[in-house]
Amino acid sequence: MEIELCGIKMKNPTMLAAGILGSTASSLNWAAKSGAGAVVTKSFGLNSNKGYSNPTTVEVTGGVINAIGLSNPGVENFQMELKKLDGSVPAIASIYGANPDEFSKIATHIQEDVDAIELNVSCPHAMGGCGAAIGQDPLLTSSIVSAVKESVNVPILVKLTPNVTDIVEVAVSAQDAGADALTLINSLGPGMKIDITTGKPILSNRFGGMSGPAIKPVAVRCVYDVFDAVEIPVVGVGGIRNYEDVLEFIYAGATCVQIGTSIMYEGMEIFGKVVNDLEVFMEKMGYTKLEEMVGISHKQ
Numbered sequence: 472m473e474i475e476l477c478g479i480k481m482k483n484p485t486m487l488a489a490g491i492l493g494s495t496a497s498s499l500n501w502a503a504k505s506g507a508g509a510v511v512t513k514s515f516g517l518n519s520n521k522g523y524s525n526p527t528t529v530e531v532t533g534g535v536i537n538a539i540g541l542s543n544p545g546v547e548n549f550q551m552e553l554k555k556l557d558g559s560v561p562a563i564a565s566i567y568g569a570n571p572d573e574f575s576k577i578a579t580h581i582q583e584d585v586d587a588i589e590l591n592v593s594c595p596h597a598m599g600g601c602g603a604a605i606g607q608d609p610l611l612t613s614s615i616v617s618a619v620k621e622s623v624n625v626p627i628l629v630k631l632t633p634n635v636t637d638i639v640e641v642a643v644s645a646q647d648a649g650a651d652a653l654t655l656i657n658s659l660g661p662g663m664k665i666d667i668t669t670g671k672p673i674l675s676n677r678f679g680g681m682s683g684p685a686i687k688p689v690a691v692r693c694v695y696d697v698f699d700a701v702e703i704p705v706v707g708v709g710g711i712r713n714y715e716d717v718l719e720f721i722y723a724g725a726t727c728v729q730i731g732t733s734i735m736y737e738g739m740e741i742f743g744k745v746v747n748d749l750e751v752f753m754e755k756m757g758y759t760k761l762e763e764m765v766g767i768s769h770k771q
């Protein structure tokens with residue numbers, strides 16, 4: 472089950488996705504104890520941010536729509552949580568900012584407390600020009616990735632948005648700017664849900680990013696397209712519920728995967744279960760290493 476992702480050794484190919492129970496050391500340690508091979512924090516920025524007022528999350532058919540607005544306590548406070556991590560699995564800090572300078576400042580501040588940094592340039596409901604407004608522009612993405620790359624020594628993952636005409640163009644510019652790996656995909660949309668009693672949109676921000684099983688086919692297709700175009704590893708995320716879903720991402724080209732929304736349905740136990748089921752499958756099929764399965768759909 473072991474894999475290596477840009478020099479980071481993981482005991483299995485699953486990670487806690489950014490933003491789902493990753494705001495405190497205790498919830499990150501809980502994911503690690505439950506079997507995740509690595510953990511990604513909730514995205515944090517330079518300064519504290521309240522985010523949107525409630526309701527920020529609503530369930531829809533096939534998943535969840537959220538517009539939390541990247542609420543977080545800011546880098547100084549988040550660093551105190553990072554220092555309390557139990558160190559049992561690699562930790563990846565997810566960070567966001569409005570420009571290359573902000574990203575670099577945060578990355579420099581916390582690089583010694585984590586094994587890697589994931590740049591969130593893809594949140595579909597971020598305030599103040601952070602988020603998908605960056606990740607939809609290959610040049611802006613490139614300027615941020617190269618600025619962070621120059622500032623830190625740890626590997627950099629760049630998390631991309633599916634909400635673009637051509638995800639390959641952004642993926643290639645992130646790679647060319649120095650990304651060590653790409654994470655695909657952030658939530659899809661934005662989408663919305665309306666309360667039929669009042670006629671009002673349910674989320675306070677009206678629109679939010681869609682996650683959960685319904686977005687998995689889009690995520691798998693993004694991984695498939697990007698795998699063909701880049702040389703760096705791809706981390707797949709979007710709607711994973713079980714080992715069969717993990718296999719689809721791996722066959723499309725993912726080196727490893729992240730799990731988010733399904734934790735709301737299955738609990739943290741999902742990590743242990745997925746890894747166990749994947750192991751049984753590999754034994755049955757005669758695979759000895761995960762790498763043997765990466766990208767096999769491209770050979771069909």
Ligand SMILES: Cc1cc2nc3c(=O)[nH]c(=O)nc-3n(C[C@H](O)[C@H](O)[C@H](O)COP(=O)(O)O)c2cc1C
Pocket residue numbers: 488489490491513514528535537539541565591594630656657658681682683684686708709710711729730731732733
């Ligand atoms: C409630 C919620 C909060 C999220 N917060 C973040 C975040 O802070 N940073 C980020 O990069 N992605 C965030 N995401 C996106 C997830 O990390 C993931 O990319 C997306 O939900 C698709 O995976 P899933 O279907 O397994 O949840 C969030 C998703 C949800 C549902």
